[in-house]
Amino acid sequence: MTLLYASTFTKALRRLTANEQKQVKIAAFDLAQDEGGNGLQLHRVEAAPGFWTARVSQDLRLVLHKDGARTLIAYVDHHDAAYRWAERRRLIPHERTGAMQLVQVVERTVEHLVYTERVGEAAPRPTATHRPFAKLSDDELLNVGVPRDWLAAVRAADEMSVDELFDLLPDEAAEALLDVATGGRIEDHVVVPAAPGADPFAHPDAQRRFREVAGVEELRAALDAPFAEWAVFLHPAQRAPVTRDWRGPARVSGSAGTGKTIVALHRAVHLAGRAGARVLLTTFSKPLAAALADKVALMTEALPERRARLTVRSLDQAAYDLYAEAFGQPSLATPSQVRAAITAAVAAGLGEGHDAAFLFEEWDELVDAWGIVDAAGYATVPRLGRKTRLGPRQRERAWAVFAFVRDRLAQRGLVTWAEIYARLTDRLGQGRPLPFTHVVVDEAQDLSVAQARFLAAIGRAGEADALFFTGDLGQRIFHLPFSWAKLGLDVRGRAVVLKVCYRTSHQIRRTADRLLGREIADQDGIGEVRAGTVSVFDGPEPQVTLVEDEAAERDAVVAWLRAALAEGVAADEMALLVRGQGQLSRARAAAKAAGADVPVLTMHEAKGLEFRGVAVMALDEDVLPDPDRLAGVGDIADLKAVQDTERHLLYVAATRARDRLLLAGIRPGSEFLDDLVDGESGQDRF
Numbered sequence: 001m002t003l004l005y006a007s008t009f010t011k012a013l014r015r016l017t018a019n020e021q022k023q024v025k026i027a028a029f030d031l032a033q034d035e036g037g038n039g040l041q042l043h044r045v046e047a048a049p050g051f052w053t054a055r056v057s058q059d060l061r062l063v064l065h066k067d068g069a070r071t072l073i074a075y076v077d078h079h080d081a082a083y084r085w086a087e088r089r090r091l092i093p094h095e096r097t098g099a100m101q102l103v104q105v106v107e108r109t110v111e112h113l114v115y116t117e118r119v120g121e122a123a124p125r126p127t128a129t130h131r132p133f134a135k136l137s138d139d140e141l142l143n144v145g146v147p148r149d150w151l152a153a154v155r156a157a158d159e160m161s162v163d164e165l166f167d168l169l170p171d172e173a174a175e176a177l178l179d180v181a182t183g184g185r186i187e188d189h190v191v192v193p194a195a196p197g198a199d200p201f202a203h204p205d206a207q208r209r210f211r212e213v214a215g216v217e218e219l220r221a222a223l224d225a226p227f228a229e230w231a232v233f234l235h236p237a238q239r240a241p242v243t244r245d246w247r248g249p250a251r252v253s254g255s256a257g258t259g260k261t262i263v264a265l266h267r268a269v270h271l272a273g274r275a276g277a278r279v280l281l282t283t284f285s286k287p288l289a290a291a292l293a294d295k296v297a298l299m300t301e302a303l304p305e306r307r308a309r310l311t312v313r314s315l316d317q318a319a320y321d322l323y324a325e326a327f328g329q330p331s332l333a334t335p336s337q338v339r340a341a342i343t344a345a346v347a348a349g350l351g352e353g354h355d356a357a358f359l360f361e362e363w364d365e366l367v368d369a370w371g372i373v374d375a376a377g378y379a380t381v382p383r384l385g386r387k388t389r390l391g392p393r394q395r396e397r398a399w400a401v402f403a404f405v406r407d408r409l410a411q412r413g414l415v416t417w418a419e420i421y422a423r424l425t426d427r428l429g430q431g432r433p434l435p436f437t438h439v440v441v442d443e444a445q446d447l448s449v450a451q452a453r454f455l456a457a458i459g460r461a462g463e464a465d466a467l468f469f470t471g472d473l474g475q476r477i478f479h480l481p482f483s484w485a486k487l488g489l490d491v492r493g494r495a496v497v498l499k500v501c502y503r504t505s506h507q508i509r510r511t512a513d514r515l516l517g518r519e520i521a522d523q524d525g526i527g528e529v530r531a532g533t534v535s536v537f538d539g540p541e542p543q544v545t546l547v548e549d550e551a552a553e554r555d556a557v558v559a560w561l562r563a564a565l566a567e568g569v570a571a572d573e574m575a576l577l578v579r580g581q582g583q584l585s586r587a588r589a590a591a592k593a594a595g596a597d598v599p600v601l602t603m604h605e606a607k608g609l610e611f612r613g614v615a616v617m618a619l620d621e622d623v624l625p626d627p628d629r630l631a632g633v634g635d636i637a638d639l640k641a642v643q644d645t646e647r648h649l650l651y652v653a654a655t656r657a658r659d660r661l662l663l664a665g666i667r668p669g670s671e672f673l674d675d676l677v678d679g680e681s682g683q684d685r686f
């Protein structure tokens with residue numbers, strides 16, 4: 001007998017009180033030990049073949065589906081609601097795709113259902129009804145997993161009811177239809193059918209909603225974290241790159257909230273299942289690494305062997321530790337020490353014809369990043385990513401400055417981050433082994449050149465699938481773009497794009513997407529098509545508020561915070577985000593005036609995080625893009641790239657919000673807001 005549980009069960013579980021959840025878990029453990037459920041009081045649900053209820057307490061019932069070989073824990077609720085739920089369900093393999101589905105019985109048309117649920121709302125229904133699926137054939141609908149019973153109802157559905165389909169249809173069908181409703185093509189969503197005779201529960205679409213219980217420990221771990229659906233139910237597009245045997249470095253990308261971090265976590269845990277593996281799961285900052293470590297702990301609670309094979313660290317921390325072990329503790333040079341050295345060199349008359357801003361960038365992006373140690377190296381290095389061409393004389397003059405900087409740092413015993421990576425890279429080149437067989441990198445769009453070179457060396461030295469990256473080019477906020485392939489990180493043919501957004505409501509995602517193009521290509525020409533991304537839930541439209549002064553902005557944010565608090569959103573489930581340190585006081589003042597302990601963060605700090613509600617403040621004309629950053633661009637040809645990273649920052653900030661987003665600033669406001677509001681300003685639109 002096999003025991004499984006469904007995502008409908010874990011979702012239902014988290015709606016119960018803590019005490020009720022405890023009782024349900026005890027019943028579920030009993031089932032795991034006695035899969036027939038013989039010890040529980042079982043009652044057949046007459047109207048639904050195969051469905052049974054099992055008594056948890058006087059009032060609570062588990063809904064099970066039993067077919068002799070398998071018991072599925074499908075749902076849990078109070079007595080009457082549990083029966084009602086079961087009476088409206090069928091568990092059947094889809095006739096076309098072969099994936100097992102829990103299909104809801106069609107009782108009313110979608111249109112009617114939506115109407116009854118929305119009748120109390122102020123928004124009037126449009127008079128002319130547009131039915132986005134009316135022309136789709138049976139075959140087209142069946143191919144994407146729409147159950148036959150639902151064909152007519154789907155074709156009758158109007159535009160306003162599209163989001164309701166998510167609650168009514170299997171996910172694969174709902175996602176396809178949502179994309180079609182927003183201009184996508186149904187043929188892009190055809191589900192690969194199962195082989196004849198295959199187990200319907202083994203289909204990738206079935207695995208996103210049903211999970212076989214491998215043991216009581218695994219069940220305990222899953223039920224202790226019923227909020228962590230991501231730990232169990234992966235989308236087929238997420239699962240495929242996790243389990244695949246890659247023949248080289250692979251990269252998974254996708255818009256914000258499409259579960260890239262989740263994929264990185266699962267990939268790392270998957271690799272740690274191999275005997276002898278030593279896996280480094282890494283990202284760019286310590287706080288994000290700590291968040292990854294928490295999630296790894298949750299996923300490996302019942303897998304101590306895998307846990308032991310997995311290390312989670314920020315990339316800098318991992319490199320620092322490796323360096324310290326190989327060469328002793330480094331003394332790190334700060335960027336301001338480097339700037340001071342460059343200024344001193346210029347003051348001493350070196351670097352004629354170049355200004356300090358240009359020289360700092362050249363040092364940072366090229367000389368230091370590539371580990372160039374002498375004039376000959378600088379004369380011949382390909383200036384990848386640098387737009388301005390330099391003649392031999394100009395290079396000579398610039399090198400005089402860099403030689404000065406190198407001497408000064410060396411005299412003081414200081415090393416830069418890039419030097420740390422460069423020495424580790426050389427060491428790998430000399431055949432010294434690394435303590436890791438695999439490295440999984442999240443937020444990979446923000447790798448520096450030196451980091452990418454180091455990782456490329458790991459790729460060359462290790463197994464074919466030693467490297468796995470997740471990231472989003474649209475969220476690159478720290479570095480200017482450069483070619484990965486030229487550094488030896490070639491992900492061509494192994495790049496995957498995720499298209500289902502789990503974090504952000506349809507309305508917020510659609511608004512934020514206006515900041516970016518339909519497709520973003522990296523320096524190697526690998527395109528990431530962002531169009532066709534769908535969100536799995538609906539929410540209020542984001543609000544843009546431009547006002548006269550800071551006081552008015554504060555009032556607007558206070559009102560927004562109070563409204564959210566009144567609706568039961570906790571203070572720590574929201575965040576106030578600003579462009580930089582200089583605007584933090586504005587956000588703090590708003591939090592204080594609202595009397596709410598709301599986290600206040602810069603946009604950079606918010607990277608990788610998520611909140612139910614986000615207010616992005618101080619979106620003023622002279623704040624975003626940051627005028628100091630633009631003024632500091634040494635190479636005028638880099639201006640567009642720097643402007644892009646500022647644009648990405650707003651995209652990152654806006655997409656931290658789950659369902660409430662306020663964008664506030666002082667009139668006339670950041671130029672990027674125009675793109676969000678009217679959706680027309682030179683950028684490709686969705």
Ligand SMILES: Nc1ncnc2c1ncn2[C@@H]1O[C@H](COP(=O)(O)OP(=O)(O)OP(=O)(O)O)[C@@H](O)[C@H]1O
Pocket residue numbers: 229230233234235238254255256257258259260261262263472475501502503607608609610655
């Ligand atoms: N298969 C899944 N089932 C349920 N929830 C999921 C799934 N995949 C991701 N999520 C949830 O979606 C949210 C976003 O996921 P994640 O942080 O991995 O996205 P991301 O693509 O890395 O986002 P960003 O680019 O903004 O960092 C998280 O709350 C995560 O738990």
